[in-house]
Amino acid sequence: MSAVADKPLLATVLGQRQSRPPIWIMRQAGRYLPEYRETRARSKGFLDLCYTPDLAVEVSLQPLARFDLDAAILFSDILVIPDALGQSVRFAEGEGPLLEPLSVETLGILRPERVLDHLAPVFETLVRLRRTLDGSKTLIGFCGSPWTVATYMLGGKGSPDQAAARLFALKHPQAFAQLMDILVDVSVDYLEAQFIAGADVVQLFESWALNLDEVAFARHVIEPNRRIIVGLRQRIPNAPIIGFPRGAAGMVRSYVDATGVNMVGLDYATPLSFANGALPADFGVQGNLDPLRLVVGGEQMEQRAREIIDGFAGRPHVFNLGHGIVPQTPIENVARLVDLVKKG
Ligand SMILES: Cc1c2[nH]c(c1CCC(=O)O)Cc1[nH]c(c(CCC(=O)O)c1C)Cc1[nH]c(c(CCC(=O)O)c1C)Cc1[nH]c(c(C)c1CCC(=O)O)C2
Numbered sequence: 001m002s003a004v005a006d007k008p009l010l011a012t013v014l015g016q017r018q019s020r021p022p023i024w025i026m027r028q029a030g031r032y033l034p035e036y037r038e039t040r041a042r043s044k045g046f047l048d049l050c051y052t053p054d055l056a057v058e059v060s061l062q063p064l065a066r067f068d069l070d071a072a073i074l075f076s077d078i079l080v081i082p083d084a085l086g087q088s089v090r091f092a093e094g095e096g097p098l099l100e101p102l103s104v105e106t107l108g109i110l111r112p113e114r115v116l117d118h119l120a121p122v123f124e125t126l127v128r129l130r131r132t133l134d135g136s137k138t139l140i141g142f143c144g145s146p147w148t149v150a151t152y153m154l155g156g157k158g159s160p161d162q163a164a165a166r167l168f169a170l171k172h173p174q175a176f177a178q179l180m181d182i183l184v185d186v187s188v189d190y191l192e193a194q195f196i197a198g199a200d201v202v203q204l205f206e207s208w209a210l211n212l213d214e215v216a217f218a219r220h221v222i223e224p225n226r227r228i229i230v231g232l233r234q235r236i237p238n239a240p241i242i243g244f245p246r247g248a249a250g251m252v253r254s255y256v257d258a259t260g261v262n263m264v265g266l267d268y269a270t271p272l273s274f275a276n277g278a279l280p281a282d283f284g285v286q287g288n289l290d291p292l293r294l295v296v297g298g299e300q301m302e303q304r305a306r307e308i309i310d311g312f313a314g315r316p317h318v319f320n321l322g323h324g325i326v327p328q329t330p331i332e333n334v335a336r337l338v339d340l341v342k343k344g
Pocket residue numbers: 025026027028029030031040046073074075076077078079091093094095096097142158205207323324
C-alpha cells in the first residue's frame with residue numbers, strides 16, 4: 001500500500017484537510033455511462049457482473065478513465081450479502097432489486113458460514129483494482145449497514161417508508177435482533193476481507209436511516225454500525241471508515257459520537273450550517289450536492305457546489321453528492337463538476 005500522504009482522499013478521511021476537496025461520486029460506476037451499459041449487456045445479469053472480476057474491475061475503472069476522480073469504489077452491491085446468505089435476490093430490468101421476503105419462520109435459511117466463500121470474486125476484484133490503480137487514487141470498499149440491508153431482506157424490495165421492516169422490528173423484536181446480529185457479524189468478516197484484499201477505506205451505506213424514531217434510530221442504526229466498527233477495528237486497527245446515515249438529521253451527532261466513524265456522509269437535505277453546528281469543529285464530512293442539480297447542470301449546480309465547498313472550508317471535506325448519481329445525468333455535467341471541485 002502506498003503512503004497515506006500520496007492519497008488525498010484517504011488523508012482527508014483520516015482528518016487532514018486538503019487545499020481543494022478530493023472528490024468521488026456515489027454510484028459513480030453505473031447506468032449514466034454508456035460504457036457501463038455496454039459491459040452490463042455483455043454480462044449474464046447484474047449479480048453476474050458483481051461476481052465476475054474481469055467485468056467488475058472494468059466497470060469500477062470506467063468513471064476514472066473519464067473524470068479526474070480521487071477514488072475508485074469497488075463495483076458490487078449492498079445486496080450481495082443477502083444473496084451470499086442464501087436468500088433469493090434478483091435484479092429485474094427496470095424494477096430494482098426483488099428478494100424473497102424473510103419471515104420469522106424462514107430466518108433459519110440464512111447461512112452466515114458460506115458468506116466469505118460466496119463473495120471470493122468480490123475480494124479478487126479488489127486485489128486486481130489495487131494492482132491497477134495509480135498510487136494517488138484511494139480504493140473504497142463498502143457494505144450496506146444492517147438496518148438498510150434488513151429493509152430489503154424483510155420487505156423484498158425498496159419502499160418509500162420501509163414499513164415492512166419497521167413493523168417486523170416492532171412485532172418480532174427477538175427475531176429482528178437475531179437478523180441484525182447475523183448482519184453485524186457477516187459485515188465485520190466481509191469488511192475485514194475487503195481491507196485484506198486492498199481497500200484503503202470502507203463506506204457503510206445506511207441509505208434508509210430516515211423514517212426511524214429516535215429510539216429505533218439508536219437501536220437499529222447507531223448500535224449495529226458501532227458494533228461493526230468496534231469488531232472491524234479489533235482485526236484491522238484504525239481501519240478508516242466513512243459512515244453514510246442518510247436521513248440522520250438531528251441524530252447525526254449521536255451517530256458520529258457513538259459509532260467511531262472517521263468521516264460522516266451528509267445527505268443533500270442537511271443544511272451546511274446545521275452540520276457545522278452539530279459536528280465537532282475538526283470532524284470530516286462528505287457530501288452533499290443534490291444529484292438532481294447534476295442532472296440539470298449549469299449555474300445552479302456550480303453555485304451550490306461552491307456553497308458546499310465554502311461551507312465546509314473549515315474542516316476535512318470530501319466532495320460528493322448527497323445520494324447516488326441518477327441514470328439520466330449528462331456526462332458533460334459530471335465532467336464540469338469534477339473540474340470545478342478540483343480547480344475552483
Ligand atoms: C440501496 C442500495 C443498493 N445498492 C447500493 C445502495 C446504497 C446506496 C444508495 O442508497 O444508492 C450501493 C451500490 N450499488 C452499486 C454500487 C457500485 C459502486 C458505485 O459505483 O458506487 C454501490 C455502492 C451498483 C449498482 N446497483 C444497482 C445498479 C443498477 C443495476 C443495473 O445495471 O441494472 C448499479 C450500477 C442496482 C440496485 N441496487 C440497489 C438498488 C435499489 C438498485 C436498483 C436501483 C438503481 O439502479 O439505482 C440497492
